Amino acid sequence: MSASRIAGAPRRSRGALGPMLRKPAFTVGGSIVAFLVFVALFGPLLVHADPFSMNIQQRLQAPSIHHWFGTDEFGRDVFTRVVYGSRITLRIGFISVAIGFLGGGLIGLLAGYLGGWVDLALMAFIDLLFAFPAILLALAIIAVMGPGLTNTMIAVGVATAPSFARVIRGSTLEIRERVYVEAARALGAPHWRLLARHIGANIVSPVLVLVTLQFPAALLSAAALGFIGLGAQPPQPEWGAMLVSARNYLQRAPWMVNAPGFAIMLTVLGFNLIGNALRDVMDPTQRGA
Amino acid sequence: MEVLIPGDPVEMMTLGRSVDVQTKTALRHELGLDQPVPIRYLHYLEGLTRFDLGTSVRTRQPVTREIAARYPNTLKLAAGSLVVAIVFGVLTGVLSATYKDTIVDFAVSVLATLALSMPSFWLGLLLIFQFGVRWPILPVMGAGSLASLVLPSLTLGLILAAAISRMVRSSLLDVLRLDYVRTAHAKGLNAARVLWRHGVVNALIPVITVTGLQMGFLLGGAFVVEVVFAYPGIGQLAVKSIQYRDFPVVQGVTLIVAFTTVAVNVLVDVLYALANPQIRFS
Numbered sequence: 120m121s122a123s124r125i126a127g128a129p130r131r132s133r134g135a136l137g138p139m140l141r142k143p144a145f146t147v148g149g150s151i152v153a154f155l156v157f158v159a160l161f162g163p164l165l166v167h168a169d170p171f172s173m174n175i176q177q178r179l180q181a182p183s184i185h186h187w188f189g190t191d192e193f194g195r196d197v198f199t200r201v202v203y204g205s206r207i208t209l210r211i212g213f214i215s216v217a218i219g220f221l222g223g224g225l226i227g228l229l230a231g232y233l234g235g236w237v238d239l240a241l242m243a244f245i246d247l248l249f250a251f252p253a254i255l256l257a258l259a260i261i262a263v264m265g266p267g268l269t270n271t272m273i274a275v276g277v278a279t280a281p282s283f284a285r286v287i288r289g290s291t292l293e294i295r296e297r298v299y300v301e302a303a304r305a306l307g308a309p310h311w312r313l314l315a316r317h318i319g320a321n322i323v324s325p326v327l328v329l330v331t332l333q334f335p336a337a338l339l340s341a342a343a344l345g346f347i348g349l350g351a352q353p354p355q356p357e358w359g360a361m362l363v364s365a366r367n368y369l370q371r372a373p374w375m376v377n378a379p380g381f382a383i384m385l386t387v388l389g390f391n392l393i394g395n396a397l398r399d400v401m402d403p404t405q406r407g408a
Numbered sequence: 409m410e411v412l413i414p415g416d417p418v419e420m421m422t423l424g425r426s427v428d429v430q431t432k433t434a435l436r437h438e439l440g441l442d443q444p445v446p447i448r449y450l451h452y453l454e455g456l457t458r459f460d461l462g463t464s465v466r467t468r469q470p471v472t473r474e475i476a477a478r479y480p481n482t483l484k485l486a487a488g489s490l491v492v493a494i495v496f497g498v499l500t501g502v503l504s505a506t507y508k509d510t511i512v513d514f515a516v517s518v519l520a521t522l523a524l525s526m527p528s529f530w531l532g533l534l535l536i537f538q539f540g541v542r543w544p545i546l547p548v549m550g551a552g553s554l555a556s557l558v559l560p561s562l563t564l565g566l567i568l569a570a571a572i573s574r575m576v577r578s579s580l581l582d583v584l585r586l587d588y589v590r591t592a593h594a595k596g597l598n599a600a601r602v603l604w605r606h607g608v609v610n611a612l613i614p615v616i617t618v619t620g621l622q623m624g625f626l627l628g629g630a631f632v633v634e635v636v637f638a639y640p641g642i643g644q645l646a647v648k649s650i651q652y653r654d655f656p657v658v659q660g661v662t663l664i665v666a667f668t669t670v671a672v673n674v675l676v677d678v679l680y681a682l683a684n685p686q687i688r689f690s
Binding site for chain 1: 527
């Protein structure tokens with residue numbers, strides 16, 4: 120314990136990667152996600168088929184050397200479509216979590232920093248949104264804005280915003296009262312500096328944990344919306360939407376169910392594992408079972 | 409709360425139907441859509457006091473009737489899933505806590521992690537394929553018999569079971585470390601009795617709260633699972649209504665779901681107080 124550190128000021132969480140790498144969950148999750156990112160970036164360059172090209176003579180073919188995962192009811196190659204689908208999935212995850220983080224984060228930061236009636240009003244609104252399960256909130260938004268991929272990202276993003284608002288408000292409230300923030304304020308630091316340098320920098324770890332845990336949740340919601348026909352619309356090779364036709368051909372072409380569903384599970388699993396490992400390392404008080 | 413609920417009912421009228429202007433105007437008038445929004449909103453609120461949620465645009469039936477016909481089905485599905493979730497969740501949780509750090513514990517944890525990453529609709533499709541196509545012993549569509557409830561309940565319940573299993577495990581491990589458990593062992597009670605009577609019963613108290621929080625997941629999940637199994641609940645109704653721009657029904661379902669969530673939360677609080685003698689309402 121060195122005397123030069125201001126009492127109560129948290130140590131910079133440097134070197135969090137070391138303990139992370141010792142966690143098998145992180146290694147496995149990280150490998151899955153790395154593989155996924157690779158597929159999304161380079162996959163479409165490596166597969167030759169067109170995810171949209173139809174070929175009625177080739178419809179409902181079982182998996183073979185030509186069609187690794189078989190073909191669908193229009194004779195499209197399922198493997199190619201799954202590969203292209205990875206791009207859609209990752210885009211959905213990034214954009215919707217970004218929307219939730221920015222929107223919810225701003226609300227949470229304002230509520231926590233300003234306090235008083237602003238806090239009361241904003242949090243009453245957030246509590247109201249919490250009365251709805253996330254997927255229903257997303258459904259309600261889709262109901263107003265109409266189905267589609269873009270609206271799905273917005274709807275899922277808005278549905279994740281309440282969690283961000285709550286976590287960021289809680290952390291902000293806690294850190295705002297710390298001695299070093301008071302010291303900075305006493306020294307005349309402007310609001311933006313307090314928010315960015317002293318509060319923002321110190322709520323990074325809970326936010327990072329939340330981001331990695333909301334990411335897979337957002338993917339599941341978006342895929343579910345695609346599946347019930349309100350998210351990505353055909354012919355887009357979105358994994359959830361691909362399962363709609365798989366359902367109708369369950370008897371004649373059961374292979375259509377496997378690949379897209381497995382792809383969703385693998386992706387969600389990868390991010391979940393990373394999120395759990397991050398939570399264990401960064402927040403020892405909430406250590407999971 | 410009602411501020412959120414009215415969406416944009418005008419939109420549904422503009423949906424590309426080839427209807428002449430006169431019919432449209434007549435229809436608008438009939439549905440009260442030619443009146444300004446605040447007036448319509450007041451009408452809606454006034455209707456609420458009489459349990460009147462308006463009329464479905466698609467079926468021309470009162471929204472309350474549409475919902476009342478399906479709401480019990482959704483409750484049945486939720487109840488069935490909850491039973492599945494608790495039975496599987498508690499059993500596997502106790503199992504992995506008892507055999508902590510063994511292959512059993514590891515297997516349960518891997519299964520739980522996989523289940524939590526699984527999209528419910530995919531699990532549903534796999535179950536349909538297994539028990540409806542390959543080995544046709546269970547109905548895969550609709551509602552009515554108890555058997556038709558099995559697959560949808562399993563789909564939703566197994567995923568929730570994974571979450572419950574983890575909580576039971578960690579909560580039970582905490583409880584088993586406590587003094588009274590050691591005392592019970594020292595008294596010479598047999599191990600199974602100590603585990604269940606002193607351990608599990610007390611470990612379940614925090615689990616009740618967290619399970620209560622998962623009721624939202626259950627309701628939301630029911631929406632998707634109902635579509636998978638063509639199960640006539642309010643979720644399927646809502647999805648169909650959104651596709652047909654049947655806003656009065658969407659509003660009605662949203663209202664009823666919000667109401668249910670709040671009611672369940674209150675119920676969970678009461679249950680928690682009943683289960684935990686340390687809490688008394690003053």
